[in-house]
Amino acid sequence: MIIYYNHKLKSRDKVIKMLKTLKDIVRKSSIHVCIVNCGGCNGCDVELVACLSPRYDLEQYGIYVHNNPREADVILVTGAVTEQWRENLRRIYAKAPEPKVVVAVGNCPQSGDVFAQEGGRVLAPVSDFIPVDAAIPGCPPRPSEILEAVLAVAPGAIAAKGRAQDKCE
């Protein structure tokens, strides 16, 4: 797309407005995901891998599982937080560029599930460590539920956060 740039003030405003709508569309339709297992049983991670399979096909919605926090728009957190993740989780959250959305997958990040008992070494919930935007209950949630929730929350939240960030700048 070629954008004609005019030095007159009126048309310049128009161009900026257009650029912002473009940014919105791009943010909504290309989402990079990083999966962080901070001490779960693997069940949720397996279901997240199942989302990649041709039956559910995450990538047709513009979601790409990259597993690199430095490029992530969405951080999917699974598992009750263990001792070793106390600092690492904050560090990984800080590494992700703005705007970012955190989705907690499964019961563990919300309540600790069966591990939050006497003798268990977990520090759930995850929201004590990083801000959580959405949570999907289930032990583990089905791949279709994960997909539905991520699609319902992530594009809108990323675009809204991005717009808020643009205003600040």
Next chain:
Amino acid sequence: MILPIGPIHPGLKEPLRLKLQTQGEKVIKAEIDYGYVHRGIEKIMEGKTWQKCIYLAERICGICSYEHTQTFAETIELISGAQAPSRAQHLRVITNELDRIQSHLLANSTFYKTMDHETLFMQVLDLREYAMDAIELLTGNRVNMGWNVVGGVRMDAEQKHLDAILGKIAHIENNLDNHVALFEEGPILALRTKGVGVMTREEAIKGHAVGPIGRASGLKHDYRQDHHTYKDYFDFNPIWRKEGDNFARTMNRYDEIRQSIDLIKDAINNIPQGNIRVPVEVKSGYGEWRGEAPRGEVTYMIETNGNLIKRISIRTPSIMNIDSCARYMLKDVATVADAVTTYASADPCIACAERVAITDINTGKSVTKDFFEVNNSNLSNFEVE
């Protein structure tokens, strides 16, 4: 140069730190750091009834969750002197083998993913969904099934569901050969896999490798051949290979999938009618029982006191497999890219493998046992590794 990989890395599904000591591209030595998913399950289980523990046993590992509940239930049955009825034993075999199929297909597809072969990754992952459908038809859930209880299984299976499972299994059987042929006969895939990450039989014995990893290196050991259900009702022989490289490990898993398909067909066609569950009164005592999970042998050692569990110790296959992978397979791998595929071919499962060791800072000795017996709260003297 030391190259750290993980804990969050595109090639790994689970958090773990791989430290590769490299000379140029060649890997000389590998070290593995655990400790990211230790939750203290054995400690939580103490002083609880089996009804509360079997959920925890299931959540030790999400991929082979089924075998943990079966071994747990069979250990309690052993202590109490009970045995599940033959229909329940057949249903257990069907679920166990379905779980093995989905786990092996997942392991192989992850291996292709680390090898950057997207086509096979997608096709094998699609095939796995049929096994997941069959599990859901039988038990009502995809991953954590809640299917086993002490004395049998929770629900009976209807004949129409068993027939539907046969249909799903037939689909896997018909399509598996295409994928295996693509892998087996592809010249580039063979270059990437044959002779890479070799573990000899002697090294496998030294590293205590179990499951498909040990069997691919020539250890003809499968606990199913000693299990009473397989002895009584089925004709079972372990599958093994000699080469011990990445190719052998992947092919061994494919062969085991074919064997599991035959076992499921056999079990469904010859399933007896009758009870699915017997009441069991839990007695005091000590029991040790094993089961063959998709990744190898699982051992449960349980001491009960009346109705309650006094002490439980679980030995999972991944501990030995990951350790032998780091010591023997990753040693002398030609490139770093091959090191990641070799690691994936060992089918690691970190969630099972987490243990805690406590050392006294002053003396440098391990005091894990004393620590748990005394259970004192004075943590300042101890360093958790």
